Amino acid sequence: xxxxHPLSEQEAIQIALSLDGYFPEGASLTSREIGxxxxxxxxxxxxxxxxxxxxxxQALPYAKVVGESWPxxxxxxxxxxDKLILxxxxxxxxxxxxxxxxxxxxxTIMEDLSDHIIMRQGLIGGTRYxxxxxxxxxxxxxxxxxxxxxGMNQQEKKQRVKAFINPxxxxxxxxxxxxxxxxxxxxxxxxPAIQDAAEALWQDSQLHFEVAILRDKFxxxxxxxxxxxLHTGSVFxxxxxxKVIDPEFxxxxxxxxxxxxxxANLLLNFAGQEHxxxxxxxxxxxxxxxxxxxxxxxxxxxxxxxALWDEHGLDRIASSTPGYQDYYMNRLLQDAVxxxxxxxxxxxxxxxxxxxxxxxxxxxxxxxxxxLALAIGxxxxxxxxxxxxxxxxxxxxxxxxxx
Amino acid sequence: xxxxHPLSEQEAIQIALSLDGYFPEGASLTSREIGxxxxxxxxxxxxxxxxxxxxxxQALPYAKVVGESWPxxxxxxxxxxDKLILxxxxxxxxxxxxxxxxxxxxxTIMEDLSDHIIMRQGLIGGTRYxxxxxxxxxxxxxxxxxxxxxGMNQQEKKQRVKAFINPxxxxxxxxxxxxxxxxxxxxxxxxPAIQDAAEALWQDSQLHFEVAILRDKFxxxxxxxxxxxLHTGSVFxxxxxxKVIDPEFxxxxxxxxxxxxxxANLLLNFAGQEHxxxxxxxxxxxxxxxxxxxxxxxxxxxxxxxALWDEHGLDRIASSTPGYQDYYMNRLLQDAVxxxxxxxxxxxxxxxxxxxxxxxxxxxxxxxxxxLALAIGxxxxxxxxxxxxxxxxxxxxxxxxxx
Numbered sequence: 128x129x130x131x132h133p134l135s136e137q138e139a140i141q142i143a144l145s146l147d148g149y150f151p152e153g154a155s156l157t158s159r160e161i162g163x164x165x166x167x168x169x170x171x172x173x174x175x176x177x178x179x180x181x182x183x184x185q186a187l188p189y190a191k192v193v194g195e196s197w198p199x200x201x202x203x204x205x206x207x208x209d210k211l212i213l214x215x216x217x218x219x220x221x222x223x224x225x226x227x228x229x230x231x232x233x234x235t236i237m238e239d240l241s242d243h244i245i246m247r248q249g250l251i252g253g254t255r256y257x258x259x260x261x262x263x264x265x266x267x268x269x270x271x272x273x274x275x276x277x278g279m280n281q282q283e284k285k286q287r288v289k290a291f292i293n294p295x296x297x298x299x300x301x302x303x304x305x306x307x308x309x310x311x312x313x314x315x316x317x318x319p320a321i322q323d324a325a326e327a328l329w330q331d332s333q334l335h336f337e338v339a340i341l342r343d344k345f346x347x348x349x350x351x352x353x354x355x356x357l358h359t360g361s362v363f364x365x366x367x368x369x370k371v372i373d374p375e376f377x378x379x380x381x382x383x384x385x386x387x388x389x390x391a392n393l394l395l396n397f398a399g400q401e402h403x404x405x406x407x408x409x410x411x412x413x414x415x416x417x418x419x420x421x422x423x424x425x426x427x428x429x430x431x432x433x434a435l436w437d438e439h440g441l442d443r444i445a446s447s448t449p450g451y452q453d454y455y456m457n458r459l460l461q462d463a464v465x466x467x468x469x470x471x472x473x474x475x476x477x478x479x480x481x482x483x484x485x486x487x488x489x490x491x492x493x494x495x496x497x498x499l500a501l502a503i504g505x506x507x508x509x510x511x512x513x514x515x516x517x518x519x520x521x522x523x524x525x526x527x528x529x530x
Numbered sequence: 531x532x533x534x535h536p537l538s539e540q541e542a543i544q545i546a547l548s549l550d551g552y553f554p555e556g557a558s559l560t561s562r563e564i565g566x567x568x569x570x571x572x573x574x575x576x577x578x579x580x581x582x583x584x585x586x587x588q589a590l591p592y593a594k595v596v597g598e599s600w601p602x603x604x605x606x607x608x609x610x611x612d613k614l615i616l617x618x619x620x621x622x623x624x625x626x627x628x629x630x631x632x633x634x635x636x637x638t639i640m641e642d643l644s645d646h647i648i649m650r651q652g653l654i655g656g657t658r659y660x661x662x663x664x665x666x667x668x669x670x671x672x673x674x675x676x677x678x679x680x681g682m683n684q685q686e687k688k689q690r691v692k693a694f695i696n697p698x699x700x701x702x703x704x705x706x707x708x709x710x711x712x713x714x715x716x717x718x719x720x721x722p723a724i725q726d727a728a729e730a731l732w733q734d735s736q737l738h739f740e741v742a743i744l745r746d747k748f749x750x751x752x753x754x755x756x757x758x759x760l761h762t763g764s765v766f767x768x769x770x771x772x773k774v775i776d777p778e779f780x781x782x783x784x785x786x787x788x789x790x791x792x793x794a795n796l797l798l799n800f801a802g803q804e805h806x807x808x809x810x811x812x813x814x815x816x817x818x819x820x821x822x823x824x825x826x827x828x829x830x831x832x833x834x835x836x837a838l839w840d841e842h843g844l845d846r847i848a849s850s851t852p853g854y855q856d857y858y859m860n861r862l863l864q865d866a867v868x869x870x871x872x873x874x875x876x877x878x879x880x881x882x883x884x885x886x887x888x889x890x891x892x893x894x895x896x897x898x899x900x901x902l903a904l905a906i907g908x909x910x911x912x913x914x915x916x917x918x919x920x921x922x923x924x925x926x927x928x929x930x931x932x933x
Contacts (some may be wrong), residue, residue, distance in 0.1 A: 281704060282697035292692040294685035301684060306847055335851040342847060343858075346679045347752050401579045444709055444745060448738040455746075 130231040130280070131188075131201065136160060139170040141185050146226060146236065149181065150174050166190050166199070171239065179241040183225070185232060186375075200295050203375045204233035209290070210352070210377040211235070212247055214266070214505030217273050221266045222371050223363075238444055240370050243363035250359060250396045250404055251483055254366070260423035262369035263362070263389055271382045277442050278435060287403035288349050293378040296355070297345075300376065304469050305342035308477045309335055317476040320494045324501050337508045341465045349379035357388040358470070358481070383462025385450045389424055390463060391470035391504075392481070393417050397473075397482035398500035402492040409457035414528060417522045425463070425517040429456055457515065464514045475500050502527045533634040534591075534604065537773040539563060542573040542586050549629060549639065552584065554579050569593050569602070574642065583642040585626070588635060589778075603698050606778045607636035611779040612693070613755070614638070617669070620676050624669045625774050626766075643773050646766035646928070653762060653799045654806055654886055657769070658819050663826035665772035666765070666792055671834035674785045677755035680845050681838060691752055696781040699758070700748075703779065705870050708745035711880045712738055720879040723897045727904050728879045741912045744868045752782035761873070762799070780886025792827055793866060794873035794907075795884070796820050797927055801874075801903035802886035805895040817931060821924045828866070828920040832859055860918065867923055868914030874907030905930045 134142070136158040143149070143156055150156065154174040162169035162184075186204035190197055208228040223238035249256065272278040274287065285437060307314045310329055326495030328334065339474045354361070363370040396403075396418045404410030423466040440446035447456070474481045475497050484500060487493035506523045506527050514520070537545070539561040544560055546552070553559065557577040565572035565587075573586040593600055611631040618625050626641035652659065675681040677690065703710070710717045713732055720728045731737065738906035757764070758779030766773040799806075800820045807813030836855060843849035877884045878900050887903060890896035909926045917923070 276746070281749060282701055285695050285697040285700065289692050289695040292688050293689040297688065298685055309847060332852050335847055336854055336857070338848045339851050339854045340857070342845075343679070346684060348748050349752050442745075444712060444738055444742045448742050449735050451739055451742045454739070454743070 131233060133168055133380060134170070134183075134185055134234070136170065139172060141408075142229075142232075142234070142237070143172045143181060143183065144337075146181075150179055151177050154179070157269070169364065171241065171375060173239075180241065181226065181236060182239050183234060183236050185234045194371070201233040202237065203229075203296055204475060205230060206291060206293055206377050207373070207375040208235045211237070211352070214270050214354075214371065214374065218266045218269045218371075219368060221262055236292065240363045240372070243370055245360055245365045246263070246362040247359040247396070247481065247483060248365055249261075250417075251486075253403065253409075253413060254467065255413075256364050256366060256369070257368060259362075259364060259369055260420050260427055263371070264424055264427035264431055266369070266371055267357075267385055267389075267428050268435060269385040270354070271351040272386065272432055272439070274379075275350055276384070277445060278439055278440065280343070287352060288379045290353055291378050293355075293376070296334060296376045297378055297380075299360050300355070301342065301345065303472045303478050305338060305345060307421070308469075308473045309338055313522065314478045315451065315476055316478055316480070318494065318497065321475070321497050321501070324498060328472065328501075328505070331389040331505075334505060334508055337465060337511060338469060341462075341469055341508070341511070344381045344462065345384060345466075348381040350382045351379065353377060353380045353382070353385050353414075355380065356365070357385045359392040360387075360481070381462050381466070383459050383464075384466045386425070386428060386459065386463035386468030388470055390421050390467040390520070392466065392483075393424070393476075394473055394503055395419050395474055395481050395500055396417045396483045397524055397528070398503065399481075399487060401496040401499065402487040403483075414525070418524055421524075422517055422521055425460065429460075432456070432459075461511050461514050464507050464520055465511030466510075467520075468504045471500050471504030471507070475504070499527060534636060536571060536590060537573070537586075537588055537635065537637070539573065542771045545632075545635075545637070546575045546584060546639070549584075551627065553582055554580050556583070556795075558811060566794075574644065576642075583644065584629065584639060585642050586637060586639050588637045594722060594838060604636040606696070606699055607638065608633060609694060609696055609699075610776070610778040610779050613757070613777040614640070615776065616677075616755070617673050617757075617774065620748070621669045621672045624665055624772060628727065643766045643775070646768050646771060648763055649765040649767045650762040650795070650799070650884065650886060652767055653820075654802070654808065654889075656812075658816075659767050659769060659772070661770060662765075662772055663823050663830055667774070667827055667830035667834055669774055670788055670792075670831050671838060673757070673789065674754040674840040675835055675842070678753055678785070679780075680848055681842055682844065684845075691782045691800055692757055693735065694781050696779065698760075699779045700781055700783075702759070704745065704748065706881050707876045708741060708748060710828075710832060711872075711876045712741055717881045718879055719881055719883070721897065721900065723893065724878070724900050724904070727901060731777075731875065731879060731904075731908070734908075737908060739910055740914060741872060744865075744872055744914070747784045747865060748787060751784040753785045754782065755780060756783045756785070756788050757791075758783065758787070760788045762795040763884075764794075784865050784869070786862050786867075787869045789828070789831060789862065789866035790869030790871075791873055793824050793923070794870040794877075796824050796827070797906055798801060798874055798877055798884050798903055799886045800927055800931070801899045801906065802884075804899040804902065805890040805892060806886075817928070821829060821927055824927075825920055825924055829865065832863075835859065835862075857909070863920065864914050864917050867910050867917045870923075871907045871912075871914065873908030874903050874910070878903050878907070902930060 139158045140156045159171045161171050171200040173180040186201045190199040211225050316327045354374045354497040361373045397414050400410050404413050484496050503524050540562045543559045559577050562574045564574050571588045574585040589604045593602040614628050628640045688916040757777045764776045800817050803813045807816050887899050906927050
């Protein structure tokens with residue numbers, strides 16, 4: 128019989144106390160369950176006397192993803208923990224430290240990051256994160272390069288593909304990002320004010336053509352071990368620190384999918400600045416900060432990935448053939464642009480939205496933000512395979528915002 | 531302790547006798563080991579009184595692939611047996627029947643096909659196989675479509691990717707097809723007479739660029755469960771029957787790799803007709819038969835794959851978007867052309883050759899055949915991403931042969 132059961136707070140404290148040498152002798156622990164209860168239990172455990180603390184995250188055997196509870200494999204906890212540990216090795220300091228994983232309880236015990244906030248919240252509050260582009264580009268370049276056929280033993284990579292087969296979490300992405308928004312699906316959710324724009328997506332076969340190609344890449348292109356859900360809600364920040372969390376969607380997929388997630392969520396906040404900025408000048412300034420971040424994220428990723436390739440490339444023909452690196456990097460940019468577009472569109476008309484846009488209280492501003500996001504998203508999808516420079520994406524965002 | 535050990539002929543007979551109801555009571559079995567001894571033991575077991583017979587194939591824990599013995603996982607026997615059984619379900623009548631698989635002995639007991647011959651031998655002898663294009667296109671269309679994201683449940687497909695992770699056999703292909711021929715590798719092997727042509731391959735960075743792209747597809751593009759080694763030595767034929775054997779290289783890869791293998795081996799025989807045909811008219815006729823076969827293989831595959839997609843397509847957006855099927859099929863053709871080119875080149879300058887060319891006794895004819903094969907192969911590689919029609923491939927082969 129399995130030992131698995133959802134932990135009580137008291138049990139969580141007992142497990143924390145049993146961690147060798149973490150809390151001082153005689154620690155007096157308190158636990159608070161801070162998860163959203165949809166997918167996981169998250170215990171925040173604190174020793175009030177020493178001030179030491181940690182996070183315990185336990186997977187629940189169901190999810191409330193499409194409005195009702197459905198069973199969801201506990202195996203995602205193993206994937207998340209293994210991916211976090213690997214990320215910690217490849218990109219030290221950019222993820223929470225994992226202290227222990229309990230495979231019977233599907234429980235990860237890790238560093239408490241309560242001094243950070245969720246980046247999406249910070250951006251909505253108008254905070255700038257000067258280290259973010261540098262940190263996230265390092266995170267992506269290193270985790271993606273060193274899990275790809277360019278940067279790791281190609282036979283070990285295949286074993287890693289096997290270890291990170293993740294059908295149930297991939298299905299969520301396949302349905303919610305690459306299918307529902309482009310048809311009249313019961314999973315969709317959008318404001319009646321933009322019904323016309325949603326319906327236009329369902330009819331647009333040029334858009335469907337590009338989405339079908341991008342969907343196929345998500346289904347078949349095992350390029351590197353992705354985070355798989357790298358939006359600004361999966362990033363804890365302070366102005367000095369960046370920590371990427373929640374890699375339970377990890378699987379071997381196209382590198383551009385992670386990059387596109389970052390770009391998409393910066394641009395969703397860009398659209399939301401319709402409301403969050405207090406005046407036009409503030410709005411233009413913050414939008415400029417966001418597009419600068421998009422530019423920096425790509426350019427720094429591009430530089431770092433190429434530098435890793437030049438120094439650590441293991442694939443003889445890929446490393447020694449003139450022009451191949453440029454071709455490969457341009458293809459990553461194109462994929463990133465296409466995936467960014469899909470991720471923007473789904474956050475406006477699909478099941479799962481972002482508060483950057485959804486929490487705008489003024490109806491007219493919200494509608495304007497939604498239409499702007501859709502215009503940017505569909506433009507990125509339409510043009511993804513022709514993109515030659517990140518500047519094109521920035522131009523699209525700025526010119527649509529100023530229309 | 532494992533029960534595995536290489537079987538003696540006497541043990542093979544005992545196992546054959548223990549097969550429920552296969553041989554009649556009192557059968558008097560003889561066994562002959564007919565394997566090449568490099569990778570597998572193959573026992574041909576016959577009951578002289580009833581005439582019934584079967585084949586027992588047992589994996590050996592080593593291979594003599596690069597001149598010396600190296601350890602090679604026995605797990606390939608599981609992959610081969612599982613793939614054969616699946617092929618039998620998806621393409622009935624086009625593979626040997628599997629009677630039993632013994633996972634401890636890594637032993638597959640299957641239908642005896644001694645009334646067939648290896649197609650490569652038949653083609654060298656000038657025999658035409660009027661059913662081949664129809665049969666092999668059915669085999670490929672059905673095994674590839676129904677294991678792809680287009681034709682099977684996409685979550686079950688991921689589990690199948692996992693079950694067919696095949697690092698050691700893939701490494702053979704990655705090294706011998708997509709690397710060695712393009713550099714001065716000790717694994718290469720070619721006649722001194724074509725030293726200049728081999729060296730030209732090592733210097734040709736335009737060619738390397740295309741090979742790097744094709745290699746990347748082989749490494750990352752998990753489109754469908756491939757046979758993985760579909761040359762004319764893996765096909766048993768009679769004029770009325772086609773049976774595909776030896777799928778131990780099976781893994782999830784790009785569909786064009788299987789199609790390209792068939793095309794490449796027809797064109798290698800085309801090059802070898804320099805010698806095997808007795809006069810110019812016979813040669814031109816047989817070459818025309820071979821290029822007709824190339825055309826038919828692709829066109830019939832294309833028709834059948836599309837028909838399966840139209841009838842059984844499970845991917846909503848891929849099935850309902852105008853133009854996507856045409857785009858997808860053209861990409862398969864382009865991949866097939868590129869992979870065919872790589873497979874031709876490696877059979878002339880790489881480690882493993884084909885008797886269609888290698889057994890040509892006359893030195894001048896052999897050199898001419900080798901140079902023709904290389905010219906065709908490099909042309910296919912160079913032009914793969916621009917190919918729009920199978921006619922272009924046929925034109926290349928015929929015009930180079932007539933130069």
